[in-house]
Amino acid sequence: MHAVVVEAPDRLAVTQVPDPAPASGGVVIAVRACGICGTDLHLVAGDLGADRLPLIPGHEPYGEVVAVGAEVGGYAVGDLVAVDPSLHCGRCVPCRRGQGNMCLRWGAIGATRPGAWAQFTAVPEANLYRLPESFPLEAAPLAEPVACAVRGLHRLNPRPDEPAIVFGAGTMGLILAIMLDLRGVGPVTVVDVNPARRELAERLTGARACDPEEAAHLRAPWVIEATGSPRAFAQALDSVARAGHLLVFGVASPQATATVSPYRIYADELTIVGSMAILNSFPPAIDVIRRHAARLAPLITDGFGLDRIEDALALVRSGRTVKTVLTPEAGR
Ligand SMILES: [Zn+2]
Ligand SMILES: [Zn+2]
Structure with a gap:
């Protein structure tokens, strides 16, 4: 093969x-x-x-x-x-x-x-x-990332009708923004440094998108860090309202460190949770995709045969794609 x-x-x-x-x-x-x-x-x-x-x-x-x-x-x-x-x-x-x-x-x-x-x-x-039969196969490649998002939201457990901020408009940030909306959490703001990603985020999730500078004074009770950048983590933590919750979802380098104020975690009663990969979250993810394929499938923006792996990786690195998939049957 x-x-x-x-x-x-x-x-x-x-x-x-x-x-x-x-x-x-x-x-x-x-x-x-x-x-x-x-x-x-x-x-x-x-x-x-x-x-x-x-x-x-x-x-x-x-x-x-x-x-x-x-x-x-x-x-x-x-x-x-x-x-x-x-x-x-x-x-x-x-x-x-x-x-x-x-x-x-x-x-x-x-x-x-x-x-x-x-x-x-x-x-x-x-x-x-x-x-299952009649499953919307166009969205099937999202099963694994959605299962990670289901796990993350299980850890965060946000309440409906309260605002949320998602740092990072990559694939996971966009999936999380859509899933917050599906749970009735909002309004949702997505923060990203890359204007092309902000445009995709607004078009595909319905959330408001802004750059980190514009987001400097935003506060929300539910904040998700989905970039893995220590700088974004610091801003995400600053963005948590008093008695609010932060989900650390992005994968930082194992060597990266960030400065936190223990006093603020104490005085503002902050809750900080992490979420690692998938736990019992595949069946609900498949069901989320089955019910909401119309909103999720457009996140699959690009597809390549195996032979074009270098082009596919270059596109992923550029940030001008949401989810790129390889389709091994389509091209050799
Ligand atoms: Zn993955
Ligand atoms: Zn074991």
Whole structure:
């Protein structure tokens, strides 16, 4: 099959590799589409450790089951599925407490084992979610990012009819802005330094968009940091109204630090929560997409065949796209 392989930091090849075979308890899917996200850029650059390479990235696939391994009960060839990439060991203390996203041996398809920037990918049955008949497939590549957003909003637990601010108009910022609106939280303001992203945010989410300077005096009880930038984190924290809540959703560099005022957290009774990936949030995400595809599908702005991976990555880096997907069937 054709696959994109990260051979070394910043060295990609679109190459022929052996077709995967289904493991016992797993299936092989023909990948219809797989998103590219910020984590993938870090993986390609080698930021997540060169010891993971060579690797086929891709952790946001949906596709069709084409081979079924032994011991698989619930799926058959021809089923359409979305894939939760999370790999939880099920045995460590966090897993046994029901906190699999804190697994001591946490891994993910497309991050710690071969992923879906390929024509086919092998997936454990436990990671599959059936896409019901009449599912709006044009929005199916959003299952994984929406599942992350569902987890984030579960952690924040915002109240309806109260204002919210989202820092970052990337894919996740826009998904979060739409999902806040769907929950009746608002008005929602999206803050981003990039004018092209602000324009996309206003057009696709209905939220107001502004640059960080304009946002300097905004305050809201519900604030989401979705950039990963320590500077945006500092402003996001400043933007939390008294007795308000901040969700730290963006992925900062592990080395990044920021200054906070302990007094203010005390005196203003602030609540700061984090949200890491996905936990029990795939089924609700699939249902959110099923019910609200008309609002979510337009976030998939660009698609490329595997051969055009370099063009696709350049577009993602430029910020002139919301969600770019690879469509392995469309082009070799
Ligand atoms: Zn992702
Ligand atoms: Zn575990």
